[in-house]
Every structure is written in structure tokens, then in C-alpha cells.
Amino acid sequence: MKWLEQEKKKLTGLSRKAKLEYVWQYYKLWLIGGAALILFGIYFGFHLVNANRDTHLYVGFVNTYADVGNDSDFWKNYVEYSQTDIDEENVIFDKEMYFDMTQGDVRGNHYYEKLVVLIDSKTLDAVVTETENLRSLGANGRLLDLNNERADRFMEKYEDRIITAAVDQEDGTTREVPIGIDISDSILMTEEDAYVGGCAIGISSHAEHLDAVLEFLDYILQE
Amino acid sequence: MDSVRTKDKIVRIVIHVILIVMSIIMIVPFLWMALTAFKTVQESTSITPFVIFPSEWKFENFVEVWENYNFLILYKNTLLMIFFRVLCAVLTATMAGYAFGRLRFPGKNFLFSLVLIQMMVPPQIFLLPQYLMVSKMGMLNTTFALVFPGLVSAFGTYLLKTSFQGLPKDLEEAAAIDGCNIGQRFLLIMAPLTRSGMVSLGIFTAVFAFKDLMWPMIACTSIETTSLSAALAKMQGQFAANYPQLMAAALMACIPMIVIYLIFQKQFVEGIATSGGKL
Numbered sequence: 088m089k090w091l092e093q094e095k096k097k098l099t100g101l102s103r104k105a106k107l108e109y110v111w112q113y114y115k116l117w118l119i120g121g122a123a124l125i126l127f128g129i130y131f132g133f134h135l136v137n138a139n140r141d142t143h144l145y146v147g148f149v150n151t152y153a154d155v156g157n158d159s160d161f162w163k164n165y166v167e168y169s170q171t172d173i174d175e176e177n178v179i180f181d182k183e184m185y186f187d188m189t190q191g192d193v194r195g196n197h198y199y200e201k202l203v204v205l206i207d208s209k210t211l212d213a214v215v216t217e218t219e220n221l222r223s224l225g226a227n228g229r230l231l232d233l234n235n236e237r238a239d240r241f242m243e244k245y246e247d248r249i250i251t252a253a254v255d256q257e258d259g260t261t262r263e264v265p266i267g268i269d270i271s272d273s274i275l276m277t278e279e280d281a282y283v284g285g286c287a288i289g290i291s292s293h294a295e296h297l298d299a300v301l302e303f304l305d306y307i308l309q310e
Numbered sequence: 311m312d313s314v315r316t317k318d319k320i321v322r323i324v325i326h327v328i329l330i331v332m333s334i335i336m337i338v339p340f341l342w343m344a345l346t347a348f349k350t351v352q353e354s355t356s357i358t359p360f361v362i363f364p365s366e367w368k369f370e371n372f373v374e375v376w377e378n379y380n381f382l383i384l385y386k387n388t389l390l391m392i393f394f395r396v397l398c399a400v401l402t403a404t405m406a407g408y409a410f411g412r413l414r415f416p417g418k419n420f421l422f423s424l425v426l427i428q429m430m431v432p433p434q435i436f437l438l439p440q441y442l443m444v445s446k447m448g449m450l451n452t453t454f455a456l457v458f459p460g461l462v463s464a465f466g467t468y469l470l471k472t473s474f475q476g477l478p479k480d481l482e483e484a485a486a487i488d489g490c491n492i493g494q495r496f497l498l499i500m501a502p503l504t505r506s507g508m509v510s511l512g513i514f515t516a517v518f519a520f521k522d523l524m525w526p527m528i529a530c531t532s533i534e535t536t537s538l539s540a541a542l543a544k545m546q547g548q549f550a551a552n553y554p555q556l557m558a559a560a561l562m563a564c565i566p567m568i569v570i571y572l573i574f575q576k577q578f579v580e581g582i583a584t585s586g587g588k589l
Contacts, residue, residue: 116497134448
């Protein structure tokens with residue numbers, strides 16, 4: 088407070104311009120820093136209030152050049168089908184993923200690392216890719232074991248479409264585990280030409296929107 | 311005497327030939343990119359005959375890419391990301407470098423070893439926690455998300471700590487005798503003397519921010535908010551078979567870095583010489 092009184096004393100008797108010059112001369116860094124902090128606070132608060140929407144469904148499409156990403160007709164039709172209010176909830180169809188696990192180790196592939204981050208952060212709900220690629224992905228534990236009680240509804244409804252992967256066990260053996268659902272006859276193949284030679288969908292091991300995944304399956308497998 | 315001169319000449323010629331060959335090897339991919347950007351799709355994929363120069367220079371490739379992707383927004387996003395990453399990295403690293411290099415406080419060595427550990431682990435380790443933090447803050451698909459991993463720099467802290475340690479103690483002591491407090495000593499005396507270190511850090515941060523593909527691809531999936539590098543990856547999906555448009559986009563994406571390099575050419579060279587690093 089002593090400092091404040093001293094500064095006030097210095098300013099008394101000075102013209103308005105001189106006062107401003109004095110403050111700018113000695114406190115410009117503080118002023119710039121303070122203004123930047125306030126601006127950042129407003130920007131941060133605005134996004135905190137407006138941008139934090141829930142996700143209805145996040146699907147990753149691996150190795151497709153078809154127009155099935157966000158804002159495509161395929162995406163719009165799903166939004167309409169699921170009657171999702173996109174002002175309230177996000178529907179994300181992410182097709183920027185390209186890797187082929189059947190060709191060997193994909194560690195270091197940016198797209199694969201992106202997928203891992205999305206799965207581990209519980210962001211991604213399902214992944215669609217070629218059947219063999221999905222098997223390889225399932226074999227390293229990234230996909231939900233459909234024997235799990237969380238996936239009961241999928242097993243019941245799509246029992247005849249189940250795809251398995253050979254998953255390594257702790258005792259060194261391998262076991263066939265159901266990790267995906269064959270969707271080779273879906274609109275992804277018949278209308279969108281998204282894949283050549285068949286495709287399948289797997290549910291992320293940490294998926295949080297299983298109802299939406301089921302709805303998505305209904306959508307792509309509709310007659 | 312003559313034989314020595316001849317030998318010198320031969321050595322010089324050999325060195326020049328090696329350097330010219332190396333230069334050609336380095337410049338050919340860039341030239342190929344530039345030339346392909348003006349070709350037709352057929353010319354770009356033709357092997358027999360192999361087409362080097364386009365029969366007709368197709369500027370339409372640039373126009374189409376410009377129209378399909380809003381490059382102005384991509385330039386803006388990328389430049390904002392570079393600017394704020396450089397600003398934040400230099401600010402925080404300078405302060406941390408001063409603290410680690412000049413001050414004495416309990417736990418200093420332990421804290422600095424934590425900083426060093428960050429440099430020793432693969433950057434992928436940080437992706438998940440950083441993504442979760444940005445996601446929980448609701449800041450995905452924003453400029454803040456692009457800047458976030460560059461808010462602090464372990465390498466910068468190390469670099470600036472070394473710079474501060476290299477300064478004579480007398481300067482700081484003289485300033486203290488003259489009545490400068492710790493903030494004034496840092497801001498008015500010591501920090502300006504580490505300008506070359508700051509410039510090096512700024513250049514490294516700018517180049518790495520520009521090249522960063524992984525983080526923008528994860529944190530900013532929308533084309534309106536992402537950076538040039540991630541947008542190029544998106545285009546790779548869209549223009550998989552259209553190499554001329556892909557190359558036109560790549561050429562356009564190089565422009566900000568070329569402009570930055572031309573403006574700060576001297577500092578680039580000095581920065582690399584000062585830090586001993588490579589870009």
C-alpha cells in the first residue's frame with residue numbers, strides 16, 4: 088500500500104497525458120500482461136460455456152476414401168435417422184485414419200496412434216474397417232470382447248454376423264474372441280462403396296455410447 | 311608447390327561435387343512437388359514416358375484446392391498456433407531457465423530432473439493426458455487446443471538455463487547493489503542478455519509447431535480449426551489419386567514457413583549455430 092501511495096503522490100499535479108505516459112512507461116508490461124489475461128479469460132470462458140457439448144456417437148472409419156465423414160450425406164442421413172439435435176450433441180464420423188495392421192507393425196503410424204488415443208480416452212465408440220484389419224486390431228485388445236455383459240444386446244441381435252480374433256492369453260495360448268460384427272452388406276458397401284471386399288465394425292473397449300452404436304448398426308444395416 | 315596446388319584443387323572439386331550432388335538430392339523432392347502441382351493427373355502418374363515438365367501449366371489445381379479448402383483460415387490457424395506457441399514457450403522457458411540457472415531454492419535439482427525426464431520419454435506418452443485435459447476443458451477444436459502442448463517447453467527450459475548459467479555473476483550482483491529486486495534483475499538485466507537463446511528457442515518452436523501433425527490431427531478434427539499439416543493429411547484422403555492437387559496444396563502450405571524463413575533468415579542461422587541443433 089505504501090507503494091500505491093507513493094505512486095499516487097507522483098501522479099498528482101501531472102496533466103492527464105503525462106499521467107498516461109508515466110503509467111505506460113513504468114507499467115506497460117503489467118498492462119499488456121493483464122489485458123492478455125483478461126482476453127484469455129473471456130475466450131476460455133466463452134468456449135467453456137459454449138463448446139462443451141456431449142457426444143452422441145464417435146465412429147472412426149479406417150482406410151476409406153468414400154465420402155462418409157462429417158457433413159457428408161451419409162452423416163446427415165444418420166443424424167436425421169437418430170434424430171440427434173446437433174446443437175446439443177456431437178455426432179462425429181472421423182475418416183482420417185489410414186493404417187493396415189495386416190501388413191505388420193503400425194506403431195509410429197500417426198493415424199494408428201490417433202486411434203489409440205481416441206480409444207483410451209473413451210472418446211471413440213466404434214471403428215469400421217476391412218474385416219482382416221479389424222481382426223488384427225481386435226487381437227491386440229483395443230476392441231470390446233462381445234462376450235462381455237456390456238455387449239449382450241449386440242450378441243443377441245447380430246449373433247450370425249460375429250467376427251472373431253485370436254487374442255493372446257496370459258498362459259501363452261490364443262483364444263478366439265468375438266470382437267466385431269460383419270457389415271459387408273450394409274449401405275456402407277452397397278451405396279457408399281466405402282470398402283472393397285467387405286468390412287466390419289468393432290466396438291471400442293472403452294466405448295461409452297453403446298446405445299448409439301446399436302442405433303448406428305440399425306442405420307447402416309437397414310433394408 | 312604446383313603439385314600441392316593441384317592436390318588442393320582436386321580436393322576442392324571433389325568436395326564441391328559431393329556438395330552439389332547432396333544439394334540435388336535434397337532439392338529434387340521439392341522440385342518434384344512444385345512441378346507436379348502444375349501437371350495433369352495423367353502426367354503426374356505417367357512412368358513411360360516419365361514427365362518432368364508439364365505440357366501445359368495447370369494453375370487450376372491451385373484454384374480448385376483454394377476453393378475446396380479455405381486456405382485463409384488454415385493460414386490463420388497455423389500462424390496463430392506458431393505465434394502463441396513461440397510466445398508461451400519463450401515466456402515460460404525464460405522464467406524457468408532463470409530460476410533453474412540463477413536462483414537457489416529447495417528441491418531445485420529434483421525439479422530440474424523432472425524437466426529433463428520430459429525430454430527423455432517419447433512425446434506420444436503425453437498425447438493421452440493432454441487430449442484428456444483439453445477434452446475435459448471443452449476446448450477441442452479451438453486455437454487453444456492447437457497451442458496447448460506448446461505452452462511449456464522442457465527443451466526450452468534446458469536451453470535457457472544453460473544460457474543464464476553462462477552469464478557472469480557480477481552483472482546480477484551489480485544490479486542488486488544498485489537496488490534492483492529479483493524481478494528487475496531478471497527482466498531488465500539478465501533476460502535481455504539471453505536474447506540469442508530465446509531466438510533459438512523461438513525458431514525451434516516455430517518449426518516444430520509448423521511440422522506438428524499428430525496433435526492437430528487428434529485435437530482439431532474440424533477443417534475450420536485445424537492446422538495446415540493436419541489439413542494436408544485430410545486432403546491426402548480426399549485427393550488420394552489426384553497428386554497434382556495434393557502437391558498444389560502442399561506447395562501452398564509451405565508458403566508461411568518460407569516467408570518466416572526469409573524474414574528471419576539471419577536469426578535462423580544464428581539460432582542453429584547457438585544451440586547446435588538441427589531443424
